[in-house]
Amino acid sequence: KAGVTQTPRYLIKTRGQQVTLSCSPISGHRSVSWYQQTPGQGLQFLFEYFSETQRNKGNFPGRFSGRQFSNSRSEMNVSTLELGDSALYLCASRDRTNTGELFFGEGSRLTVL
Amino acid sequence: GQNIDQPTEMTATEGAIVQINCTYQTSGFNGLFWYQQHAGEAPTFLSYNVLDGLEEKGRFSSFLSRSKGYSYLLLKELQMKDSASYLCAGPNRDDKIIFGKGTRLHILP
Numbered sequence: 158k159a160g161v162t163q164t165p166r167y168l169i170k171t172r173g174q175q176v177t178l179s180c181s182p183i184s185g186h187r188s189v190s191w192y193q194q195t196p197g198q199g200l201q202f203l204f205e206y207f208s209e210t211q212r213n214k215g216n217f218p219g220r221f222s223g224r225q226f227s228n229s230r231s232e233m234n235v236s237t238l239e240l241g242d243s244a245l246y247l248c249a250s251r252d253r254t255n256t257g258e259l260f261f262g263e264g265s266r267l268t269v270l
Numbered sequence: 271g272q273n274i275d276q277p278t279e280m281t282a283t284e285g286a287i288v289q290i291n292c293t294y295q296t297s298g299f300n301g302l303f304w305y306q307q308h309a310g311e312a313p314t315f316l317s318y319n320v321l322d323g324l325e326e327k328g329r330f331s332s333f334l335s336r337s338k339g340y341s342y343l344l345l346k347e348l349q350m351k352d353s354a355s356y357l358c359a360g361p362n363r364d365d366k367i368i369f370g371k372g373t374r375l376h377i378l379p
Contacts, residue, residue, distance in 0.1 A: 199371030261312035
């Protein structure tokens with residue numbers, strides 16, 4: 158079974174721009190969660206999608222948004238980028254019928270200049 | 271809030287045993303996960319405790335006390351490759367999986 162795939166792996170943007178990150182979950186997994194990881198704050202929960210619906214949302218401003226498609230692939234978007242948005246964005250999928258273990262992708266490392 | 275606390279850094283010697291503690295608010299979480307994350311890599315699942323007690327998986331064991339809001343990860347016969355960050359995480363009532371900031375473990379030869 159292929160793992161969780163995230164694209165792009167690395168990207169550089171400037172303040173004010175927007176960015177879209179993509180995540181393909183493990184086949185059969187319908188839940189996709191997004192996390193922001195920074196050295197100071199660790200992994201912070203952004204949102205979770207299940208069957209194309211946002212189930213949970215973290216404490217991030219409205220500039221952070223996401224969606225999920227019918228094939229369970231998910232995208233997250235950050236608009237009006239700020240320097241503080243520089244981070245590793247991790248996507249994780251899980252099969253809701255078991256323990257709920259998260260399977261992570263390699264992440265998308267965003268640098269905002 | 272629903273906080274998960276763990277030490278920031280720990281150091282241990284190759285071949286030794288180390289225990290990484292994690293505390294959380296008892297009213298918030300349904301079980302505890304432990305993940306390992308090597309530098310520059312994705313976190314990988316180590317264990318999930320939903321009931322009280324110790325669960326052993328090879329060199330790694332994880333313990334949970336729900337009444338005390340306490341968990342630990344025990345690593346035995348430490349190897350250099352165990353140098354990594356160890357993340358404690360719990361699913362809250364909304365089933366969001368919330369992570370602690372992680373414990374960076376340094377192994378000395």
